[in-house]
Structure formats: structure tokens, C-alpha cells
Amino acid sequence: MRDYQINKKRRIRPEKVVGILAQHGTKSNYREAELILDLAYKFAKLSLEQVNNGGSMKPSPKKMTPRNLYK
Numbered sequence: 020m021r022d023y024q025i026n027k028k029r030r031i032r033p034e035k036v037v038g039i040l041a042q043h044g045t046k047s048n049y050r051e052a053e054l055i056l057d058l059a060y061k062f063a064k065l066s067l068e069q070v071n072n073g074g075s076m077k078p079s080p081k082k083m084t085p086r087n088l089y090k
Contacts (some may be wrong), residue, residue, distance in 0.1 A: 029056065029060070033049050033053050033056060034052070036052035036055055036056060037049065037052045040052070
């Protein structure tokens with residue numbers, strides 16, 4: 020997970036994540052909050068890429084097998 024380049028311009032900090040989770044009855048520490056944020060930002064980036072590329076709305080290209088493969 021740490022091979023992902025972290026953008027320092029994040030609006031949500033791990034301290035806030037710990038506070039939000041504590042309000043809902045989940046205990047976590049600073050390190051776990053960092054991992055949660057890393058995962059959330061990675062999912063956000065992937066979803067934006069999917070939306071920009073058309074997502075699953077585009078029909079997939081028809082894959083044809085060469086005829087000489089099954090002789």
C-alpha cells in the first residue's frame with residue numbers, strides 16, 4: 020500500500036479519522052487511520068479514473084481468436 024504516492028494536499032487528517040471512528044464506537048490509532056485514509060484515497064483515485072475512461076458503460080471490444088489456433 021505504501022508504494023502509492025501520497026499527495027500532501029489532503030483535507031482529512033488521521034486525527035479526524037480517529038475522532039470520527041471513536042464517535043461510532045470503533046477504537047483505532049493514528050497508524051490505522053493513516054492506512055484507512057490511504058485506502059480511501061486510492062479508491063477515490065481509481066473511481067475517478069473509471070469515470071473518466073467511461074467505466075463499464077462502454078461495450079468491451081470483441082476478442083477474436085486466430086483460426087489457426089484450433090487446427
